[in-house]
Amino acid sequence: MKTNDTRTELNLELYRMLYLIRTCEETIVEHYFEDEMKTPMHMSMGAEAISVGICQALRPEDHVFGTYRSHALFLAKTGDTDDFFAEMYGKDTSSLKGKGGSMHLCSPDHGFMGASAIVASAIPVAAGCAFANKRANNGKLVAVFFGDGAADEGCFWESLNAACLMKLPILFVCEDNGLAVHTPKSCRRGYSSLVDVVSKFNCIAHEHKTTDAEAIYELTSELIETMKNEQKPGFLRLEYCRYLEHVGVQQDFEAGYRSVEEFEQWYKFDPVALQRKKLQNLGYQTDNIKRLETEIEEGVSRSFSKAKNASFCEVSELYKEVLV
């Protein structure tokens, strides 16, 4: 049993990260129109609890892989807002010097091993990374994040099969917003339940529909324990609602491919607001919450300004890091 103190501490940590990610993305929304962040933004807004809950359950040395929609995952794993905004602006101060952009974040020092904008293509890479961890017997876990669209790709199934065959220490995380761009699952699938199919493989598969980062943290922690005990890969399908358009920073409910009512239903349980309320219920003072929020906002604002004001890298950088 957790004491109230440790539970508050955990929830405070979760809130800090949720609020940080939301603030970063709101900053992007506010400034994207200035046309200086020239990189296609696939926003995480609405999905924050998944990355935050899971990364909380991981250890710093564990590895993650993401997709073009990885703002939340990157920030949850690295906490590095300087690097984040510098890369959004493509500046010299970013560790990638603008070669990646929003779709290709990477921070190996923090265990963020890369993100791919080709649907499903990082999944086998994550499996290979897990194989190396297993060989090294270093106890590290790999978590690979992908959308529901990735399950349409052969590569996902090939990777799941290989990981189950080889009993790799890998957690597959399907961030399910029900859409691939604008196409719902009902138009893409010849089966009804992904988890039903996946659970026929030798892995431990769970699913959940929640915006509660703590619940996702608990679920993931338990799953990781079971994975370790049973020496099997894990699979998590977590539902969420994508707040904004597929790519870009606007809402597009008027396009008619999904209903605003559904969004409103989800928004009642917005992961950030929900977590804030939880802190209050746990007896955490509103003043303290506000102080924390101000602190985060100031930090984000500093990172943002630094990035905006930084210079671009030398043109000679173009040819660097192709081959050793």
Next chain:
Amino acid sequence: MRNISYCEALNEAMAQEMQADPDVFVYGIDVADHKRVFGSTKGLLEKFGPDRCFSTPLSEDAMTGFGLGAAINGLRPIHVHMRVDFMLLAMNQLANMISSYRYMSAGRLEVPMVIRAVIGRGWGQAFQHSKTMHCCFAHIPGLKVVMPTTPRDAKETLVAAIRDDNPVISIEHRWLYDVEDEVPEEVEPTFLGHGRVLKQGCDITVVATSWMNIEALKAAEILAKHGVSVEVIDPVSICPLDEELITDSVTKTGHCIVADNDWVYAGFGAELAAIVSEKCFGTLKSPVARIGFAQTPCPTVRHLEQEFYPNAIDIIETIEQKLDLEETDLSGEDFYSYENKFKGPF
């Protein structure tokens, strides 16, 4: 020095490197079955165990990405494909992932991965078991591509490829597997990008790839009897390319023929022709000529296949045209017929 086969040379390279470096492992479809990829992975399972030599599901795409993931996390994978054609299922991982992983991590992640793939020919290999594709791979920045011809180069390039911190694709012609030659037991530390003059000559330069070197050497041998001196150059490495070796030779001879083990159109021969005309324009006595496969899918039936593949006679005829020679008397010449050796099926 002892003579061993091309296949044994590949096997020795892997065995020695696996012995020297516990991070090296070899995997792929049927790598550990009793046939051991035509014998090239023989003994590796017994010596290094199933963790370092294993067969995989038939998932070329995922297992290629798997190698990438292992490579960026400290291991040195060797992925083997029984045919280049099968590797095409992994084109996404090659072109979108492996080639750019170092770049997208700003050099913080390295990809010391080797992909070996075999070119088939003859005995009904047909259009899905006979491709080379080196020009397609070499087209993509971030990949190295080698195509050794001699047993010695097979060993040296594979050792160098395994030690290389970049992804390297090694393309091996099935017909070369039984060729025997001198191969050193210990390989000097070497790096990729050295071409080799397989035969020195002063009248004309033939740059040939993979099996086409065997044909070029045969052509050179026959023409030598008629007083024509052909220089045969094997680039060995397609990317990086030993340009200087080639341009020096062409500067000397003034003529260049590219005999590529591939289709001609938009191929490696076109690249080489461009390089040679850019760098040797003033010294060229004739335009660069290209020899390669017929611009068709590869047929199964023998007499059409014969027509599909270029051979030593095609090279001789092209040389005759370039040097304005009389038609060479080929009666009594014994042309290498590989079918005396390669009885299929694969």
